[in-house]
Amino acid sequence: MNDEAILAEFRAANALLEGHFILSSGLRSPRYLQCARVLMSPARAERLCSALAAKLPAAVRSEVSAVIAPAMGGLICGYELARALGVDSMFVERPQGTFELRRGFALTPGQKVLMMEDVVTTGLSSREAIAAIEAAGGKVIHAASLVDRSNGKADLGVPFTPLIRLNVPSYSADALPPELAAIPAIKPGSRA
Ligand SMILES: O=P(O)(O)OC[C@H]1O[C@H](OP(=O)(O)OP(=O)(O)O)[C@H](O)[C@@H]1O
């Protein structure tokens, strides 16, 4: 699936939002990729995640035995990627502010895991999810996401395969361009 076909899926899902958004990192942006809208169609989720599975290095496809995603955004795409790879799907969540593996999910020591996100902007959530998986005994050998909007800046500490890279601007709250400052800001994500 090429970038144009992937973007067509996002457009068809009305997932390319424009406005003034407060991102998980606190950065501000005039554009937001609402992956929940992309993933509300199971058929579309399956198309995109099987395309992502096909982009992964063959060694990763054969070695990982679980996909673990950070809730909420990573849940559905992590599950679909796990389906495409034929492995288990789990998630980490942050009921107390820090990602942890709960709900009886467990890893054998050194179990090889792929960490799957919906969107990578600064990479902070991905790094925190990887740390939680490693704290639970797993070895994260690869990371993946639907979208990398870090403009090449995110370092997740492990090899990383996004389905698509998009050049989208982000600004710190004290350096907003005037056209963005003029629009009321909304925060679509769930980080407190
Ligand atoms: O690379 P980063 O700068 O960390 O930003 C990307 C993260 O932000 C969003 O999650 P959010 O924290 O908004 O919560 P959600 O997944 O519960 O919606 C998204 O799902 C990624 O996890």
Ligand SMILES: O=C(O)c1cc(=O)[nH]c(=O)[nH]1
């Ligand atoms: O950085 C984020 O929080 C973020 C950006 C984006 O485009 N989409 C999203 O779900 N989260």
Ligand SMILES: [Mg+2]
């Ligand atoms: Mg998230």
